[in-house]
Amino acid sequence: MNPGPAVPGSTADGLVASRISVRYGATTAVDDVTLRLAPGERVALVGASGSGKSTVLRALLALRAPDAGAVTLDGRPVHPGSARRLRPFRRQVQFVPQDPGASLDPRTTVAAAVSAPLRWLQVPADRRARTREAVESVGLEPSILAARIDRLSGGQKQRVALARAVACRPLYLLADEPVSGLDGGTRDVVLSVLDRLGTGTGTGILLVTHDLAVAARIATRLLVMANGRIVDDGPATELLTAPTHPTTHALVTAVPRLAVAASAP
Secondary structure: OOOOOOOOOOOOOOOOEEEEEEEEEOEEEEEEEEEEEEOOOEEEOOOOOOOHHHHHHHHOOOOOOOOOOEEOOOOOOOOOOOOOOHHHHHHHEEOOOOHHHHHOOOOOOOHHHHHHHHHHHOOOOHHHHHHHHHHHHOOOOOOHOOOOOHHHHHHHOOOOOHHHHHHOOOOOEEEEEOOOOOHHHHHHHHHHHHHHHHHHHEEEEOOOOHHHHHHHOOOOOEEEOOOEEEEEEEEEHHHHHHHOOOOHHHHHHHOOHHHHHHHEE
């Protein structure tokens, strides 16, 4: 990112979308959305498929410019651009994809995959030590560093993708359905890592998910999307145990154990 002048009215620290709208032809995918991810905050952006979550995520990652509004990092504008121009931004904002198979080269080793962002982003660090540290932080043994990506299980690949994202110690981590399709044990490991990052390192975490059980595990604040807009915003415990907005209520009642908590006196 080549920092420009601060955007008027955008003085808050954090990764911020200010009244962004995104259109695809005649369809408005995101309509006047404002959200802020503060340092150390754990936020879940939830909603049904097609509600606009992924489009908001792409805008926050500088992969798609909004048609209206602005995305800022610590008050300075963020725009899509070349890999070189976005290098400072990528050091601070990292992404964990839903499908690690789409982002990891199957022919390379775990060590090469995890250390790649340190090289691309020119992070001043002992790359070997930082790579080992990142792999251990996601519950993998250092011996896996020599393994090829195509020899790993799906759960191991997801943890490698997470290790690669945290290797450069970003200030903000954006995760798109990071435990979708994982078995229960691996799911718990990945969620525990995300939880630890948020509470232990001060990393701001934005979790994009349709699964409220996952959101309940990680988030302290919940944003609910429907039809391209944020329709509910509040403390996660409050929205999950006593939902009042119809969309939030429908999402909660679709998860049996959350529904029981919401209906308890």
